Amino acid sequence: MTWLTNLPAWARWAGAAALGMLLLTIVQSVSGTELLTEEGTAQAMVRWSIPILLAGLGGLYSERAGIVNIGLEGMMILGTWFGAWGALNWGPWGGLLAGLVGGALGGLLHAIATVSFGVDQIISGVAINILAPGLTRYLSERVFSGEAGGSVSQSPRVDGFDSFTVPGLADGLGTIRDQDIFWISDMAGFARGLVAEMSFFTLFGLLMVPLSGWLLWKTKVGLRLRICGENPIAGESLGVNIYGHKYLGVIISGALSGLAGAFIVLELAGLYRGGQTTGRGFIGLAALVFGNWRAIGVLAGSLLFSYPFGLSLVDFNAESSGEATRAVLLVIAIALVGVAVWAFRANKRNDVILAGLIAAIALIWYLSTDTAASWLPNTMPYALVLIVLFFASQRLRGPRTAGLPYRKGET
Amino acid sequence: MAPAIELIGITKRFPGVIANDNINLTVEEGEVHAICGENGAGKSTLMKILYGMQPADEGVMKVFGEEVTFGSPNDAIDRGIGMVHQHLMLADQMSVIENVILGSEPTKGGGIIDFDAAKAHLAEVGSAYGLTVDPDDMIDTLEIGERQRVEIIKVLYRGAKVLILDEPTAVLVPQEVEELFNNLRELKADGATIIFIDHKLQEVLEISDSITVIRRGKTIATVKASDVTAGDLAELMVGEELPSPATGDSTVTTDVALEVNGLTVLDDDERAVVDDVSLKVHRGEILGIAGIEGNGQSELINAIVGTWSANSGNVRMAGKDITTASVRDRREAGLGYVPQDRHREGLLLDAPLWENAALGHQTGAPYSKGFWIDRASSRDHTGTIRSEFDVRSPNVDVSARALSGGNQQKLIIGREMTAHPDVLIAAHPTRGIDVGAQADVWNQIRAARAEGLATLLISADLDELIGLSDTIVVMYHGKLVATLDPSEIDPRTLGSYMTGAALSDASATDPGPSELSGDPS
Numbered sequence: 001m002t003w004l005t006n007l008p009a010w011a012r013w014a015g016a017a018a019l020g021m022l023l024l025t026i027v028q029s030v031s032g033t034e035l036l037t038e039e040g041t042a043q044a045m046v047r048w049s050i051p052i053l054l055a056g057l058g059g060l061y062s063e064r065a066g067i068v069n070i071g072l073e074g075m076m077i078l079g080t081w082f083g084a085w086g087a088l089n090w091g092p093w094g095g096l097l098a099g100l101v102g103g104a105l106g107g108l109l110h111a112i113a114t115v116s117f118g119v120d121q122i123i124s125g126v127a128i129n130i131l132a133p134g135l136t137r138y139l140s141e142r143v144f145s146g147e148a149g150g151s152v153s154q155s156p157r158v159d160g161f162d163s164f165t166v167p168g169l170a171d172g173l174g175t176i177r178d179q180d181i182f183w184i185s186d187m188a189g190f191a192r193g194l195v196a197e198m199s200f201f202t203l204f205g206l207l208m209v210p211l212s213g214w215l216l217w218k219t220k221v222g223l224r225l226r227i228c229g230e231n232p233i234a235g236e237s238l239g240v241n242i243y244g245h246k247y248l249g250v251i252i253s254g255a256l257s258g259l260a261g262a263f264i265v266l267e268l269a270g271l272y273r274g275g276q277t278t279g280r281g282f283i284g285l286a287a288l289v290f291g292n293w294r295a296i297g298v299l300a301g302s303l304l305f306s307y308p309f310g311l312s313l314v315d316f317n318a319e320s321s322g323e324a325t326r327a328v329l330l331v332i333a334i335a336l337v338g339v340a341v342w343a344f345r346a347n348k349r350n351d352v353i354l355a356g357l358i359a360a361i362a363l364i365w366y367l368s369t370d371t372a373a374s375w376l377p378n379t380m381p382y383a384l385v386l387i388v389l390f391f392a393s394q395r396l397r398g399p400r401t402a403g404l405p406y407r408k409g410e411t
Numbered sequence: 412m413a414p415a416i417e418l419i420g421i422t423k424r425f426p427g428v429i430a431n432d433n434i435n436l437t438v439e440e441g442e443v444h445a446i447c448g449e450n451g452a453g454k455s456t457l458m459k460i461l462y463g464m465q466p467a468d469e470g471v472m473k474v475f476g477e478e479v480t481f482g483s484p485n486d487a488i489d490r491g492i493g494m495v496h497q498h499l500m501l502a503d504q505m506s507v508i509e510n511v512i513l514g515s516e517p518t519k520g521g522g523i524i525d526f527d528a529a530k531a532h533l534a535e536v537g538s539a540y541g542l543t544v545d546p547d548d549m550i551d552t553l554e555i556g557e558r559q560r561v562e563i564i565k566v567l568y569r570g571a572k573v574l575i576l577d578e579p580t581a582v583l584v585p586q587e588v589e590e591l592f593n594n595l596r597e598l599k600a601d602g603a604t605i606i607f608i609d610h611k612l613q614e615v616l617e618i619s620d621s622i623t624v625i626r627r628g629k630t631i632a633t634v635k636a637s638d639v640t641a642g643d644l645a646e647l648m649v650g651e652e653l654p655s656p657a658t659g660d661s662t663v664t665t666d667v668a669l670e671v672n673g674l675t676v677l678d679d680d681e682r683a684v685v686d687d688v689s690l691k692v693h694r695g696e697i698l699g700i701a702g703i704e705g706n707g708q709s710e711l712i713n714a715i716v717g718t719w720s721a722n723s724g725n726v727r728m729a730g731k732d733i734t735t736a737s738v739r740d741r742r743e744a745g746l747g748y749v750p751q752d753r754h755r756e757g758l759l760l761d762a763p764l765w766e767n768a769a770l771g772h773q774t775g776a777p778y779s780k781g782f783w784i785d786r787a788s789s790r791d792h793t794g795t796i797r798s799e800f801d802v803r804s805p806n807v808d809v810s811a812r813a814l815s816g817g818n819q820q821k822l823i824i825g826r827e828m829t830a831h832p833d834v835l836i837a838a839h840p841t842r843g844i845d846v847g848a849q850a851d852v853w854n855q856i857r858a859a860r861a862e863g864l865a866t867l868l869i870s871a872d873l874d875e876l877i878g879l880s881d882t883i884v885v886m887y888h889g890k891l892v893a894t895l896d897p898s899e900i901d902p903r904t905l906g907s908y909m910t911g912a913a914l915s916d917a918s919a920t921d922p923g924p925s926e927l928s929g930d931p932s
């Protein structure tokens with residue numbers, strides 16, 4: 001299997017995605033739903049994945065710089081408020097920028113606390129998560145409650161970005177989709193959902209993935225930032241400004257989380273509302289771990305974790321009441337049987353038992369219902385996170401000194 | 412001509428210790444200048460000051476005649492000073508090239524790293540001094556000797572004119588030391604100035620031109636290497652004769668304390684890194700394992716200690732099968748362990764000494780009483796270790812990080828020996844310990860041996876291995892390939908067994924290790 005590990009990361013993820021699509025297609029054909037590989041599902045998945053992606057990338061910068069950032073959620077909340085405020089005053093671009101700055105300020109606070117004052121990183125992050133909702137509520141009272149449609153917990157409606165369709169590509173994929181070839185057409189249709197009617201903000205978020213990978217692994221500042229997470233004393237011994245790069249990483253982390261918040265306001269909700277981030281910052285952290293602290297991996301994790309959300313948007317409405325979400329149970333069961341076989345060949349007895357057990361539960365659940373409960377899509381990402389981390393955790397390797405305090409000159 | 416380095420009246424205080432007390436040091440351009448001194452004498456501290464890692468409290472530094480003050484290593488690097496630290500300073504999960512260029516990255520403009528240029532320069536430096544490494548290897552896949560090489564390349568890559576090497580040979584086997592010395596001689600021929608710290612006096616005499624001896628933070632003397640013997644140096648350092656590791660009369664009994672049968676450990680690629688190893692250590696016996704690093708010794712001891720699991724075979728202590736027992740059960744059954752990397756496996760650097768002393772023994776007296784840790788008696792006992800093993804520290808509450816490398820090692824030895832184990836797995840027990848303290852450690856092991864301790868000894872110091880062991884086995888490509896009598900062998904011959912050179916001649920003892928290495932998979 002060495003050829004597999006020698007493939008570049010994007011090729012491995014693409015291969016995994018294609019296999020996943022095959023699985024979805026097969027399940028779809030036995031359980032009588034068409035939504036699993038539907039264009040609309042893909043579109044919703046991507047849209048819902050962007051906040052998770054941006055938060056996850058935020059976590060990437062911070063943890064690579066050696067600072068655990070539990071405060072992503074709080075910084076995202078700052079991003080929602082500032083995003084709405086900016087958009088009200090200067091339109092969508094203003095919202096994007098203001099959200100970025102608002103999040104970055106949260107990042108700066110975290111950096112001051114953890115880097116300069118050596119406050120425990122978890123405590124500082126939790127403090128920011130508690131502080132942010134209070135602060136935005138206060139600001140809303142001062143700014144929004146006087147305006148039409150605004151209140152202490154809500155802003156007036158704001159406009160989002162225009163959307164566009166990638167010209168030739170969408171048409172081409174549409175043609176293949178309409179051919180009705182097993183698997184191939186499903187993939188084409190799903191892929192078309194990714195490129196059709198895309199908002200500029202979505203594109204912007206997706207572009208952050210190659211940009212971050214490039215910045216962190218190909219540039220000078222990226223290398224210096226990463227040494228802060230791997231072995232800051234080694235960096236110090238070569239004259240790298242460790243404090244400066246830690247600050248940089250945490251501030252970028254906040255800025256990206258702020259963007260995630262602005263995205264929720266501009267693209268998903270159309271307004272600021274208290275509590276609208278619903279733990280996406282934490283799912284972002286899970287995507288970071290799932291993606292093995294790599295930009296492309298974070299993207300894969302965000303898409304995977306937002307798939308159930310995206311599906312539920314097209315699956316729970318007038319025509320459909322959860323049949324497709326039920327089919328996901330079968331997908332999970334089959335995938336886990338695969339895991340069990342792999343674990344059996346690798347001689348990991350405990351993993352075989354656990355995977356088999358969860359697969360059996362998923363299968364029984366699938367067989368004993370016709371429709372999924374509406375709470376399932378909301379729980380599924382978290383369950384997926386747990387399952388994935390359980391089986392993959394031995395292979396995952398995060399920055400070695402993330403979470404540990406660092407003081408200069410203490411060698 | 413001004414000397415390359417001139418340190419005048421350098422003083423450095425830490426809470427409770429004066430690490431450097433008015434030290435003077437003059438290093439001429441183009442010489443190899445050794446610095447010797449007991450553990451905690453202040454050698455590393457002085458070098459860190461010269462390298463800008465730590466500020467001096469008092470004193471003046473001159474580099475090539477110019478007075479300097481360094482705020483960070485950057486300033487020192489700019490002046491052409493490079494340092495290889497006592498403990499490796501590498502990021503394990505980064506590649507060789509990333510580790511090397513860090514801080515001096517060549518760019519294509521716009522901050523984009525020019526990896527091609529970096530690799531070209533690395534290859535140039537490497538071939539100029541005969542140091543070869545694969546730039547794309549991850550550090551954690553390298554053997555410790557190769558890592559050391561990366562550290563030296565790091566310094567050379569920056570074009571340093573003054574190289575500081577803090578105990579570079581501690582982790583190397585004789586052949587690797589020879590290689591390193593050849594590199595140093597080439598560097599010197601090129602006009603480089605080298606400051607060199609080492610506890611092995613023979614090596615010091617071999618490589619250096621002048622030697623400065625430091626004791627308790629003060630300069631004692633600077634001498635020409637050609638004017639002194641190892642004995643003279645030892646006396647200057649600790650005021651004692653040079654000790655020898657010889658164990659004297661055999662105390663080997665017929666009781667088997669540790670038995671390993673057909674032990675095989677596979678790595679991630681399913682290759683046997685420990686291949687069907689069987690050995691017996693009796694009460695009162697010291698069994699030495701010789702081998703170049705990376706031939707399966709660490710995997711073998713990890714399997715015995717229980718930090719890795721064996722794929723087949725079994726391990727018995729006093730007849731009881733412990734192959735699947737937890738590390739704690741093994742520890743409680745009387746297994747002592749001195750790990751090979753004190754920073755990674757031996758200590759919690761930021762925890763106080765007394766907590767470190769309790770590590771591995773935390774479940775019983777004197778460190779705990781029932782469910783609770785007994786702080787008073789833990790500290791008390793740590794105090795005993797401190798005085799008995801001469802761990803130089805202000806008290807038992809300072810963090811392990813505040814100890815010099817050798818004193819950290821002494822603390823670990825003390826922790827294991829005072830627990831009176833039945834079986835001791837000792838990997839490089841005197842690594843980084845000065846000659847005086849080395850003798851104490853040897854005495855401790857000898858005394859315990861006389862009382863029935865069974866020891867499995869791994870050491871890169873072949874004199875120590877030959878001197879202490881009752882029997883030596885050679886490990887090569889995961890197999891035990893030869894059993895030797897230490898009284899009939901010298902370091903040179905042993906070295907040739909370790910590299911496999913002697914095996915092809917003496918094919919009687921050689922089951923053919925070559926077939927093991929190229930396993931296609």
Ligand SMILES: Nc1ncnc2c1ncn2[C@@H]1O[C@H](COP(=O)(O)OP(=O)(O)OP(=O)(O)O)[C@@H](O)[C@H]1O
Nearest residue numbers: 425430450451452453454455456813814815816817
């Ligand atoms: N960061 C620190 N904090 C407190 N004390 C320290 C610190 N670093 C070193 N010391 C103390 O300074 C003294 C000198 O230490 P140093 O590391 O320079 O010794 P050394 O000569 O290099 O010894 P070794 O041969 O064991 O490496 C020791 O007593 C040590 O405990």
Ligand SMILES: [Mg+2]
Nearest residue numbers: 455497815816
């Ligand atoms: Mg030292």
